[in-house]
Amino acid sequence: MRSVTIGVFDGVHLGHTYMVRKMVQYAIDHDQIPTALVFEMPYEAITNPQNFDGLLTTPDERSELLKNLGVRDVIIQDLRSIVNMREKDYVDLLLKEYWMKSIYVGYDFKFGKHAQGDVELLKEMGKTRGFTVDITPKILDGDMRISSSLIRHEIKAGRPDVARHFIGRPFTISGIVFKERGIGSKIGFPTANISREGINLVIPKYGVYLVRSVIDGTIVYGVMGIGVRPTTDSDGEVTYEVHFLDGEYQLVGKRLKVELLEFLRPEIKFANLQDLKDAIAKDVKKAKEMIYQKNFYG
16 A cells, blocks of 8 residues: 655655655555655646746656655656546546555645646545545745745746755756866866756756765865856857866766855856956855855755
8 A cells, every 4th residue: 555645846845845754754654655656747848838947856866855755666657648537537546556545745736637636626535435635735935835936936047045945955967977178178177067967957047156066975166157158159058067176077977966056157258268267267266265154064
């Protein structure tokens, strides 16, 4: 038998964490398997992709984060596979395929064709079909409702520090490091260039960020440029490159996770490479001052 929670869980933010921990504890107490059914994409990304800001986390990242909270089984689903099911048919699917005995969802949970099913219908069906229903209320921070869409907005606005407050940990950029032209090395600031993992991911505001990584078990800080590199490039492709403050690392071909801590400045097109070099030197100086002034642990 399973205790189930259902959603996109993008970012696995503090609201998600609250609900999932409740579900996990109930499952342990009632000898059920704590299970998360995770939709790859939210409904708005499927129906209105042009206006969707992008995902905070890949399905694999969400799976790892949920398992860290105690979820035993994470089942990734394509929302399109069930979006046209009748409400009662979807609940029958949960009962027959996943042996659901309890379910944890948010107050605004919708299901079934045209999203006609809601938490009230779910509670009614629970009474007649023998499963318990727990509804997580709106999770507020002051007068702000914590949500994935709010966090996406903060990331796109260049406020990773605010996003961290709602997520409960820093927002990350992950991917495989690849070898590029080496312009950074030529001007004295070698960079690790990241080919970002996943599709339909949110793109932070173009600019330079103070960042942090763990390399070979050691915490290292750096400055990361996100944008289209207008000084050296003209193809408009978004790039992610980080210069570490304490030296160069051999990272080509390795997976690197970078935590965005603070926004330092917007992306600028400089007249020449010397001006770019001078600006990066100022970025590095500012980053080092921030590290000493602020506590970035946790």
